[in-house]
Amino acid sequence: MQQLHELGDFFRHQYVDTGFIPANFSVKEVYLRSSDSDRALVSAQAFLYGLYPAAGGYQWNADTDWQPLPVHASTPGQPDLVCKPTAIKCARHEVLVAQGDRESKAVYDVKYSDFFSELSKTTGFKNCSYLDINGLFDVQRELIHNMTAKQPEWVTQTWNQYDNRSSMDIITEMRTVRMMNLFNSEEKGKLQGGPVLYNWIQNALAVSENRNDQRMLLYSSHDGVLLALLNAFRASNDMMVPYAAALIMHVYSDNGKYYSELYYRNETTADPYRIPLSRCPDPCEVSQLASAFQNMTVADLSEMMSVIKTLISVL
Template sequence: KATLRMRARQLVCGIWSLCFMFCLFCVFLHQTTAKRKLKFVSVVFRHGDHTPQEFFPTDKHKEVARQQGYGQLTKLGIQQQYELGQYLRRRYSYFLSVVYKQCEASTIYVQSTDCDHTLMSAQASLAGLYPPTQGQIWNPRILWQPIPVHTVPLSHDNLLYLPFSHCPKYNKLLRETFATRDFQRQLKQYRPFLKFLATHTGYPLKKLNSERIWKLSDTLQYEDINNYTLPVWATHGVRTKLIKLSELLLQAEFGFHKQIQKSRLQGGILLKNILKHISDARKPSHQRKMVMYSAHAATIVALQMALSIFNGKLPPYSACHFFELYQEKNGQYTIEMYYRNNSLRDPHPLTLPGCKFRCPLERFTQLVSPVLAHHWTREC
């Protein structure tokens, strides 16, 4: 009997050992075969090519406004945004469902500024991202379906329509910036050029402010891209210099002087909103997979200034900044950022200063915390 009991114990011990080894094997197998998972995506993109929002006084192509309207997305702009949507479909084909359903409204959320060309850009991008399939096709000659795009009036937009000029503290910082030696030194080289522009455009020199310079650059770019005859004075060199001046003024709007303080009142607001969505995406009950923002060049510049990764270049039409949240094999969450500023190339990886490219979410949040305002109205 003693021998039988001993054998029984040995058998039980052997079984427990096998079970323990099997469990260890399963854990090891899971660790070696588990893959990092994409959990959430946020994209911020600039609109596509559009008709001018303003024509300079001496412009000979003002009939465009009568024919097509001000600030309307062109056929080229529609194509640019449609191709961006197609790129998003290819990039996230394994992440987003192929078919847009009513229940997808909780999966993807699209917000635009209340401008015709950004609203139209959002719709064109969605047409490329979610073409109707099978039973969704309501007209075989029109492979398009309506998908919600959300907006608020520009007067109430405290997220995307930057810079927020209704912030007294920001306006004070901007005046300080324009008075700094650094800015005045760089602007000095453009003073003869500004007089040149005033002479040929018909604008009074005193009214050639940042916004008018940006609009003038957009107008000449539109006329060049769409094969209108440019004024003799608007040579390639002049247009290039105008873009450089636009870039200088954009940097002054969001950087140069007290950049962190400016970012708390400008691009940091959008960054905080994006991080809120990213944080929510970690919850098991969270269904949203993507948030899209259709906005402007200034929106991307302000965001990248807040992240201290702006390259100093004016974002081209359909430029897109990506945030991707991943859950790693060990359960940790990381953020990757990319910037697509050329439709013929893959997006550039972006690395937040002070972190590695695959940045742990907690570290990312810690690094950007100085530009996240918790009481924007009070700080303004």
């Protein structure tokens, strides 16, 4: 929550202090949508606290500078194409991911055979292998929160045969490979990130055509969705998404034309860095976005189901 609050504070300095959005929250100019996930909803509130702490006449309680601000959420139990398209079941995607996992398992089970042999004895994972990495990686959350006192020895063990790397270093390497396998092709990128990409492009077009009065659209989503969108943009850095990361699209006018630029903030101590859009000249005219990525976008649930059925038919 502290990281999300800090992200909101960064946005306040970047966009409120510069006058891009008003000093006091306005529903006409700032809109935040979240997935129905508890974590995403709470993250959205922490972010808004950093972006718009109550001040002056907006401070309704003398003991706090927090103020209630609206967070819009998707309908519980319904497909969410904007904030959580990765939760939509897709048989074709499952086939592609399983194929990638099999190929990686064949490599890493051999590469780290000593590692898996030892962890089979100490972790509770019988015949521990590459396919157990996601479960092993969960301990990283405890380490991030300094819950180190009662960790088993294997967690901090170093391995001479693997360049003195720690167990968590090795696990993180394989966890990254498994995570990237969910999105690391054009087909996977479209299946998982196509709906979000379509939404972003349509919003950019709306700005360029003066059809949107809102100055800032915000989405509280998930690491997998951010990775899916990066892959749909063909702009992935093949790294996992840290907590409180932000993918930012700027849309601006210059000499009568509208342009878009993509930025990624994946470090709390560094400014966002710009991501070139490989399929579009730099800077990319908004009018070219739709055509540049037309084979990667998915407009709605009906098209999503159509894409899935079409791809399944070629299995």
